[in-house]
Amino acid sequence: MEIESTIKALVSRAIGELYQATVSDESVQVQITRKDLEGDLTVVVFPYLKVSKKGPEQTGSEIGEFLKAHLSAVDSFNVVKGFLNLNLSHQFWIGELNKMVANVDHGFVKPADDSPLMMIEYSSPNTNKPLHLGHIRNNLLGFSLSRIAAVNGFRVVKTNIVNDRGIHICKSMLAWKKWGEGQTPDSTGIKGDHLVGDFYVKFDKEYKQELAQLQAQGLNKDEAESQSQLMKEAREMLLLWEQNDPEVVGIWKMMNSWVYKGFDETYKALGVDFDKTYYESQTYTYGRDMVLDGLEKGVFYRKDDGSVRVDLSSDGLDEKVLLRSDGTSVYMTQDIGTAKLRFDDYAIDKMVYVVGNEQNYHFQVLSLVLDKLGFSWGKDLVHFSYGMVELPEGKMKSREGTVVDADDLVAEMINTAREMSKELGKLDGYSEQEAEAIYRMIALGALKYYMLKVDPRKTMTFNPRESIDFNGNTGPFIQYTYARIQSVFRKAVEKGMTHHDEVGDVALTDKENNLVRMLTSFPTVVSEAAQTYSPALVANYAYDLAKEFNQFYHDSPILFEENDDKRNLRLTLSKTVGQTLKNAMWLLGIEVPPRM
């Protein structure tokens, strides 16, 4: 809020003139006045008691008088304990409202051609299994962060890195080859990513059986693992793949194409997308070259077993393998190559990786390794480390079949939205197609809001029952508030009422005042969300605003208000709230319906 910095500067001037002391503008504490007290903004005066050598009441009054004399927006003030509560004039707030309604992108700072470029990596799926709940949090966070960055003056490139190679991919390939009997998505009617996932599970099952057999023959666990025939075949397959063996590459291409088609559907259903997709299969060789280059330069070393490693003990970490003794690449190799390629492709000012906090160590190492290789951006990379998603019963475990599949979840939510809407008769008169679009909007609104409203850094609990709740602190509650506002405007047209955005000089009720005040703080929320990488701030703001509006809506007539000026104010206020809710939800990747 602009007014806050004005007040801060004035308070610091007041301290200088009244008490001959110096305080920085920044150090002045201005906060929103508590709801149960009179006032709009509050200055905390405790810090100045030492220099004023007076009591809190008197110091507050003196500063209050100064502000009133020097700032026309200050109407009156009161002092409670050490808090100076300022009442700002209704003319001031109406001026703010008029500015906001005139700017549909209120709070957004659009980037220019020479704005800094931020690349945000998110999603990063493996091609051996379909997307699940954990990926959903990742995708929603990544997408929302991209939008938040884009309205905070960044040019944004959304990027995906597909982990399409490696031993895990070979496992599903091997299983398909051994037991697949030529199955395809078409022949089975199973979505491609799910079909491949089934073979991955099949491999794991057979592998476990083999281990059990070996152990039954008297081998211990480690011995059994090293003697496993299946694992040996998988490793051989990886080697063949890296040597471009035609048969292996053929299977790989075919199965990956199934998976990509499946992923595309899921991404589309979630409403997320990417500007540039990288494939590990195309980047890992760059990483390998860079590691070998580093080896030559003496940044890394080769151990007697043949593996190439980096020693990070001087940074408080351990040594880390960068190339296996058989020469094949590991996860880290690939990330080094991808980073290099990206910085060759784009003039990146800020690189953000949206990856779970289980990989904190990996990114610590990546940052150091890139730095050692001489890349200035190594140290500056941002690992946006988000928390895991758990179920009320605890962690998701594939072995116990508790993994929540992304496609299933979205489909279920849409079903629930459809049933609920039909029961309430909300969309009577809409065509089936129109109604379906809104069911989807509501379902995704519920899911996205549910996942984005919590602090991304924290582990969260996904309660299926709560996630499809449409009441209370939910996405649909906010969507509903928006829909109500649209309904008011439709009614206004029906009644032939005229409305102009510009509001004249009218007194404001407490609720109206609160709403205008909340609206003016939207830009601050948007900017803080970018600085702290937290869509949750936007989500919570949207909820607070919707809640406040519903209270206003409940006890203030809008169209039925007979006084023209008041009615006009309420319409403008409603319009601005609607626009702001829409913008806030857009930042979360959530659409708002005209009706629901």
Place this chain on the structure above:
RNA sequence: GGUCCGGUAGCUCAGCUGGAUAGAGCAGCAGCCUUCUAAGCUGCGGGUCAUGGGUUCGAAUCCCGUCCGGAUCACCA
């Protein structure tokens, strides 16, 4: 064991760059539709902010110790 993260109402979460009487939602109970959408609104009950110290005018918030939970410390990704 080392490192990192967390512990706020029965449950899920806000609040954490120190500020006034710690807030929402869900769940429970009681109300409000002949007025702009009741997917809404109002009220009630519910708290040793894990715990013990410290810093200060003031601590859920900052610092230290303890307890509890999680992540990680792979030639997996």
